[in-house]
Amino acid sequence: MKSAVETLNPTRVRLTVEVPFEELKDSLDAAYKKINQQVTVKGFRKGKIPARVIDQRFGRGAVLEEAVNDALPKFYTEAVNEAEINPLGQPEVDITELKDGETLNFTAEVDIRPAIEIPDYSGIEVTVDAVEVTDEDIEKSVEQLRERFASTNPVERAAAEGDVVTIDLEAKVDGEVLPDGVANGVSYTIGSGELLDGVDEAVTGLEAGGEATFTSQLKGGSAEGKDAEVTVKVTAVAARELPELDDDFAQLASEFDTLDELKADSRKRLENMKQYDQATQAQERVLEKLLELVEVPVPEKLLEDEVNTRKHNLEHHQLGQMGLTLDKYLEIQGKSAEEFDAETKEQAVKGIKTQFVLDELVNKEKLNVSQEELTEHLMRRAASSGMSPDQFAQAVVEGNQVPMLVGEVARGKALAVVVEAAKVTDTNGEPVDLEDEDDETETAAETVEAVVDGDADEKAEKNEA
Numbered sequence: 001m002k003s004a005v006e007t008l009n010p011t012r013v014r015l016t017v018e019v020p021f022e023e024l025k026d027s028l029d030a031a032y033k034k035i036n037q038q039v040t041v042k043g044f045r046k047g048k049i050p051a052r053v054i055d056q057r058f059g060r061g062a063v064l065e066e067a068v069n070d071a072l073p074k075f076y077t078e079a080v081n082e083a084e085i086n087p088l089g090q091p092e093v094d095i096t097e098l099k100d101g102e103t104l105n106f107t108a109e110v111d112i113r114p115a116i117e118i119p120d121y122s123g124i125e126v127t128v129d130a131v132e133v134t135d136e137d138i139e140k141s142v143e144q145l146r147e148r149f150a151s152t153n154p155v156e157r158a159a160a161e162g163d164v165v166t167i168d169l170e171a172k173v174d175g176e177v178l179p180d181g182v183a184n185g186v187s188y189t190i191g192s193g194e195l196l197d198g199v200d201e202a203v204t205g206l207e208a209g210g211e212a213t214f215t216s217q218l219k220g221g222s223a224e225g226k227d228a229e230v231t232v233k234v235t236a237v238a239a240r241e242l243p244e245l246d247d248d249f250a251q252l253a254s255e256f257d258t259l260d261e262l263k264a265d266s267r268k269r270l271e272n273m274k275q276y277d278q279a280t281q282a283q284e285r286v287l288e289k290l291l292e293l294v295e296v297p298v299p300e301k302l303l304e305d306e307v308n309t310r311k312h313n314l315e316h317h318q319l320g321q322m323g324l325t326l327d328k329y330l331e332i333q334g335k336s337a338e339e340f341d342a343e344t345k346e347q348a349v350k351g352i353k354t355q356f357v358l359d360e361l362v363n364k365e366k367l368n369v370s371q372e373e374l375t376e377h378l379m380r381r382a383a384s385s386g387m388s389p390d391q392f393a394q395a396v397v398e399g400n401q402v403p404m405l406v407g408e409v410a411r412g413k414a415l416a417v418v419v420e421a422a423k424v425t426d427t428n429g430e431p432v433d434l435e436d437e438d439d440e441t442e443t444a445a446e447t448v449e450a451v452v453d454g455d456a457d458e459k460a461e462k463n464e465a
Contacts, residue, residue: 003079010114011299015079015091019104023075024067031066064100076108086113088302111299116360119293122421126285130426131274133267141266145253146245152238158205159237161191165203166236169196171218171228180221181228189240199232206234220323276443278426279434283447286419287354296353306348307341351452358448359407361414369409376442377409411452412445419444 002018032051041049041057054063072093080087091110098104152164159165165188171181190200196219202212211233218228243249250262315326324332330340361367382392396402419440424432434440 001075001078003082005079005083005085008109010297011302012109012111013083013085015076015083015108015110017075017079017106017108019071019075019106021099021102021104024071024104027067027071028063030070031063034066035063060100064098068095068098068104071104072106075104075106079108080110085110088112088299089305111301113356113359114297114299116294116296116356118357118360118364121290121293121418124286124289124293124418124422125425126282126289126422127425127427128278128281128285128432129274130428130430131271131278133270133274137270138263138266141270142245142263145266146242146249149249149253150240150242152240155237155239156207157237158207159190159203159234161200161204162189162240164189164238164240165206165234166238167199167203168233168235170231171223172230173218173223173226173228175229178221178223178228181223185235196230198230202230202232203234206237208234208236210234278432279440279443280447282422282424282432282434283415283419283444284451286422286424287415287447287451289422290418291350291353291357294353294357296356298349298352302352303345303348306352307345310344310348354448354451355411358411358414361417362410365414365417367410367413367417369406369413373409373413373441374406377405377412377445380442380446381405408445408449409441411448412441412443415444415448416441 001020001023004016006014006016008014032054035054035058036049037046039049039054039058040046041053044050044053051063076091076093088111091108093106093108095104095106155163167186167188168184169182169186171178173181186195188195188199188203190204193200196216198214198216202214206212211231213229213231215227216230218224218226243252245259247258250256250259254262254265256262256265311326314329319326319329330337333340335343378393378396379389382389385392387395396405419434424434426432
């Protein structure tokens, strides 16, 4: 077999392959055997039909087509290995010549990983938020815990903000009660904003037995988006009572004996959370700087597939679970379809570039993934998927996804190497040492996953300077 490679652009090549006909012998034999099992010819036992009879009855062309389809993947793989290229996706194959008994010639166009030159990244500098836990942060944390242990007691007075009311609801559109427009015995905290717009104003000031009518746009159900006339009746009013902030509360809500110990633990936990956020922020910003330093051409077909995948995952998985359509999501976000498409394409480009650059860094720095690192990553992925480690591991093996997990860890290690070489300071001008992070590689792997898989939007907005 002879092959040659032609570079069409930095991300696409054309392979030209010439195959001597004798190299098709095994595939021809397999083709005759397969056809033998599929057809019957009078006078011959099934599976024992001579090749010349198959040629006469069904045509030599059918045999050649079967043989070529069987052989092409093997010849294509040999040509790829000979050319030492890294193909992406499926090739576009064109048989240019097929002469029975003489030769098989074909071309295969395929996207490839572009050649990337990793520059010196030791000069990268980024600024991140300082780790600061204020007394207000501690008070807010303790207050949230206190809210969880609130009790409710019935009261005989008008409902006010913060009270828990039991209500019956009836929604009408054009004077007709909706089939799904009646709900009884609903428990609602006034001011929580968890029900229809206007319900807070309607129930505030009502005592048990009181009712009011208001107009509100329905957020779901059979008349979603329509204005409805809603009647709300209060059947009970209860006041929320918070426990006293003292040592007894600390013992009730935690393993600590005193309120001071509870507050000290809250401070420690908040510091750990902010340190984790700071590390993630540093990784995201270092990655941004690294991508700015590297010229990375992106294959058009790969980009198209990635954009379509992200749209499909958002529309049919994430939004589907929330009961939202893409149009409704865009309305909530205040984005046009064109803006959404542009953002999705931008994020897809960033994800592809991140993968290419970090994979090249893995090779350049000769980074390996240990069994311990892979196991730790598998455990975290299992936890985030809601599966047990054994179930997740089995799914990974059955789906041949082990190389994918290894790649995720390796890219995390590559990013960690760049972060360690970067100069990171906080908003107070103090240097930030991230090398003490026990799970630095795993944190970096999470950061990379978010960018590559398209889950980084919220994190990026949160950490934007």
